[in-house]
Every structure is written in C-alpha cells, then in structure tokens.
Amino acid sequence: MHLEPFELHRPTSVEEAAGLARTHAGRCDFLAGGTDLLPNYKMHINLRPHLISLDRVGEMTHREGGRVGAMTRLAELERDAAFARDYPGVAEAARQVATPLVRASATVGGNLLVETRCFFFNQSQFWRASLGFCLKADGDRCHVVPQKAVCYATFSGDLAPALMVVGAEVEVAGPDGRRRFPVGALYDAAGDGIRRVTLAPGEVVVAVHLPAEARGRPSGYAKLRARPSFDFPELGVAVALSRDGDRLAALRVATGGLEPHPREFDAITARYVGEPLSPERLDALAAEVQAAVRPVHNTAYPPDYRKRMTGVFVRRTVERLWSGGTAA
Ligand SMILES: Cc1cc2nc3c(=O)[nH]c(=O)nc-3n(C[C@H](O)[C@H](O)[C@H](O)COP(=O)(O)OP(=O)(O)OC[C@H]3O[C@@H](n4cnc5c(N)ncnc54)[C@H](O)[C@@H]3O)c2cc1C
Ligand code: SF4
Known part of the structure; x- marks a missing residue:
C-alpha cells in the first residue's frame, strides 16, 4: 500500500x-x-x-470556553480537566477514540467527518477489486444489501453522539458564507449513504459550539469494541440527563457505530421526562431504543448482538448518571 x-x-x-x-x-x-x-x-x-x-488555519486551532476549533486535537481535549468537568460525556468519548498516538494527531472536525466503515470497504484495492468493488467506491453494487442502491457503511465516529446529547452545534464556512446548526443535522439521514453529510460542496467545518447551559450537566459515553485500547466502535451510546429530586428533568440519548449516521432518540426520551426513573421505566427506555436501531452485518460483531447491547448500554449509562456516577 x-x-x-x-x-x-x-x-x-x-x-x-x-x-x-x-x-x-x-x-x-x-x-x-x-x-x-x-x-x-x-x-x-x-x-x-x-x-x-487545515493545520495553518489559526481560527480552527483556537479553543475558548465552549467554542472548540475544528482542528483541536483529541489529545488536547483529553488532557483538559476543566473541559472534562464541563462536558464529561464529550471528554469520555474523546478518551476512547483509537490510541494515544492517533489522538495526538486526530482532530474534532475530522472525527465528525470520519468516513463510514464496512468490511467490504476498508480493504486494500486488490481485495476490493476481487469482489468487483462496491457502490461506495469504484463499483456498482452493495455486498451487504445487494437488492438496494444504498450504502449501509457504519458511522464510526465517537464524538458525534456525545456532542449531540449536550446540544452542540457546528459552524461551517463555504462559498455562501457561514452557518451554524445542530451536530445531528450534519448527517444526511435520508440520503444514499454515499454522500453521508449535508455540507455543500466546498464547505469546511470551522468549529463546534458547546452550549453554556449544558455545562456541568451529567453526561457519559459507553463504547463497545473488540479491543478497548484501539478499535472503532461497534456501538457507542451517549446520554445526558438532569434530575429534579426523584424525577427526570431532562434526558437525551444518541447512538453511533450502528447505522450510517449517528442517531438521536428525542421522541422516545421525551416520554420519560417529568417521571420518576423506576427500574421498570429504565428497562422500558432501554427496550425502546434497542428496538429502534437497525445495524446491518458489515462490522466485526453480528447485528443482533450490537442491537441487544444497545439496550444494555443505554440502561447502564442512564443508571450510572442517574445515581451520580462519573466517567469511567
Ligand atoms: C488505528 C486507528 C483507530 C481508530 N479508531 C477510531 C475510534 O475508535 N473512533 C473514532 O471515532 N475514530 C477512530 N479512528 C479514525 C480517526 O483517527 C478519527 O476519527 C479522527 O478523529 C479523524 O480525525 P482526523 O483529523 O485525523 O481526520 P482526517 O483523516 O484528516 O479527515 C477525515 C475526514 O474528514 C474531512 N475533514 C477533516 N476535517 C475537516 C473539516 N474541518 N471540515 C471539513 N472536512 C474535514 C477530511 O476531508 C476527511 O474526509 C481510528 C483511526 C486509526 C488509524
Ligand atoms: S455497505 Fe455496501 S456499498 Fe457500503 S461500503 Fe459496504 S459493501 Fe460497499
């Protein structure tokens, strides 16, 4: 190679x-x-x-308060104790990306826009050629779901779900100027999976903005992967919540590592807000999110297992934050 x-x-x-x-x-x-x-x-x-x-674009390497330049290295976020206190789930996700050596170079913007993954795609040219390539690059057919002209490669960035649950926004710049929108809207959920983001041609991600009102809110990120020291997520679950006595005052859940884009579950979690979080309610929440996700067979672990573990990780992460647990 x-x-x-x-x-x-x-x-x-x-x-x-x-x-x-x-x-x-x-x-x-x-x-x-x-x-x-x-x-x-x-x-x-x-x-x-x-x-x-982008390494010489000063505006993109600059970080101040809740504004994180897109060229901020993950290692820098990982080392910043104040950032980890303010946005514990984002820091927890950053710490679990790849290896320390990779995190020394890897950036926040690159992590949001990391290429989707599939075992028919992340292979040498020789290997891919032996199957006639695939829709996502150089070919005309998907080996995972051949009956559709859609790519199901898995979104495998760790930061996006953690940023989504705290209500972060991305700032982008392009030929038509600048715009800002929620992190979740960066991903083209209705597209063909090949054009995976909603950026217009030539648009660059300049920064991520973390809202002041989410500062210090309990949040966490749990990741399933074969080798905890190294691998991409087979599943990532991010949760942010706040409590009012024995009732849930706010709850957001997002997943990554399962589908072609990270996903939020606000329609589900809204039904649990304002209620006490009994063990039965927690089980019901975990079951609802688990039922909603649709992994396919294109990463190391089978989709049924990743789906079942989604419920387990939602339950564990919500429980940890509800009982005041800190980042792992
Ligand atoms: C061994 C190994 C293990 C890994 N494990 C993980 C893992 O566990 N979790 C994980 O999330 N990732 C993992 N990665 C992937 C990668 O290291 C990270 O996602 C990283 O954060 C990517 O950032 P980067 O700055 O290196 O992006 P780059 O490789 O430079 O760019 C990635 C993509 O984003 C685009 N891009 C980058 N910045 C911008 C911008 N500001 N605006 C517009 N487009 C932009 C590039 O054009 C490219 O398409 C792993 C990589 C390796 C080599
Ligand atoms: S899901 Fe299909 S089209 Fe997409 S990378 Fe895998 S084999 Fe290729």
Whole structure:
C-alpha cells in the first residue's frame, strides 16, 4: 500500500481554504490530522489529486470556553480537566477514540467527518477489486444489501453522539458564507449513504459550539469494541440527563457505530421526562431504543448482538448518571 502523489495546499484562513475547495471542486479533500483520510488513500479509496491542509488555519486551532476549533486535537481535549468537568460525556468519548498516538494527531472536525466503515470497504484495492468493488467506491453494487442502491457503511465516529446529547452545534464556512446548526443535522439521514453529510460542496467545518447551559450537566459515553485500547466502535451510546429530586428533568440519548449516521432518540426520551426513573421505566427506555436501531452485518460483531447491547448500554449509562456516577 502506498500513497499516490497529490498536491498539498496550506491555506492560512478559513476563506482561503473554502476558496481552494471551490477552485478544485470534486478533485480535493480537506486534510486535518490525516488519521482517517491517509489510510484510506493508501488503500486507494476515493483518491483526490488536491489536499487542502487545515493545520495553518489559526481560527480552527483556537479553543475558548465552549467554542472548540475544528482542528483541536483529541489529545488536547483529553488532557483538559476543566473541559472534562464541563462536558464529561464529550471528554469520555474523546478518551476512547483509537490510541494515544492517533489522538495526538486526530482532530474534532475530522472525527465528525470520519468516513463510514464496512468490511467490504476498508480493504486494500486488490481485495476490493476481487469482489468487483462496491457502490461506495469504484463499483456498482452493495455486498451487504445487494437488492438496494444504498450504502449501509457504519458511522464510526465517537464524538458525534456525545456532542449531540449536550446540544452542540457546528459552524461551517463555504462559498455562501457561514452557518451554524445542530451536530445531528450534519448527517444526511435520508440520503444514499454515499454522500453521508449535508455540507455543500466546498464547505469546511470551522468549529463546534458547546452550549453554556449544558455545562456541568451529567453526561457519559459507553463504547463497545473488540479491543478497548484501539478499535472503532461497534456501538457507542451517549446520554445526558438532569434530575429534579426523584424525577427526570431532562434526558437525551444518541447512538453511533450502528447505522450510517449517528442517531438521536428525542421522541422516545421525551416520554420519560417529568417521571420518576423506576427500574421498570429504565428497562422500558432501554427496550425502546434497542428496538429502534437497525445495524446491518458489515462490522466485526453480528447485528443482533450490537442491537441487544444497545439496550444494555443505554440502561447502564442512564443508571450510572442517574445515581451520580462519573466517567469511567
Ligand atoms: C488505528 C486507528 C483507530 C481508530 N479508531 C477510531 C475510534 O475508535 N473512533 C473514532 O471515532 N475514530 C477512530 N479512528 C479514525 C480517526 O483517527 C478519527 O476519527 C479522527 O478523529 C479523524 O480525525 P482526523 O483529523 O485525523 O481526520 P482526517 O483523516 O484528516 O479527515 C477525515 C475526514 O474528514 C474531512 N475533514 C477533516 N476535517 C475537516 C473539516 N474541518 N471540515 C471539513 N472536512 C474535514 C477530511 O476531508 C476527511 O474526509 C481510528 C483511526 C486509526 C488509524
Ligand atoms: S455497505 Fe455496501 S456499498 Fe457500503 S461500503 Fe459496504 S459493501 Fe460497499
């Protein structure tokens, strides 16, 4: 496996980066830490001849209060005790991404936009060619659900669900200026799974904004994976809640590692707010979220197991936060 040559651009402002993306539309990628993009390039997946590095864009490396520049390294979040006190679930998710070495380079923006994964896709060019490639790259058929022209590759970023449950927003910049919207709206849940995000061509993620009102709220992230020191999530469950005496005052749950995009369950959790959280209610909540998720067979663990573990992880994480437990 080797890297094909590409032209590297190193803009120093967001506007310059967006301008370069417009000039090289369809023939470029943004490069952040490169921990996802470059391994994919080495496997000759969706190669582009132009890479726009974001490492010199000062605005994107800057972090202040609840504003986290997209180029913030995960290792920096992990080391920041004040951040972990304010947003414990996000810090807990960041700590569980990959390995310390990867986290030293990996960024927040890159984690939100990490490529979806599937065992027919994360393979060398030689391996993929032996099956005639697949819809997501170079081919015309899906090996997981062949009867549909949709890609079911799994969204495997750890930060997104944790950011979603605290109500974080992303700030993006592009040819038409800047806009801000909830993290969940970054993902194209109604799309074909290949175009996985809602960014317009040339748009770059500048920062993530964490709301002040969520500061200090109990939140947590639980991750299922084969090797806890290393692997992508087979399932990620993020929860944020607050309590008013023996009643739930607020509750949000989101999942990742199961479907082509991270998912929130506000319609389900809203029914539990304002009520005491008895063991029976907790079981019912876990069962409802478990019933709603639809993993397919394209990662290491079978979908039935990941589905059942969703219920287990929802129950455990809500219980931990409800009883005042801190991050693992
Ligand atoms: C061994 C190994 C284990 C891993 N385990 C995990 C894991 O457990 N959990 C997990 O979540 N990830 C994991 N990863 C994937 C990856 O390391 C992380 O997701 C990381 O946070 C990606 O960030 P990056 O800065 O390296 O992104 P890059 O690789 O630079 O970019 C990823 C994608 O995002 C786009 N992009 C990056 N920044 C921006 C931006 N600001 N605006 C617009 N587009 C942008 C790039 O064009 C590219 O498409 C693993 C990787 C390796 C090599
Ligand atoms: S889900 Fe199908 S189209 Fe998507 S990467 Fe896997 S095999 Fe390819």
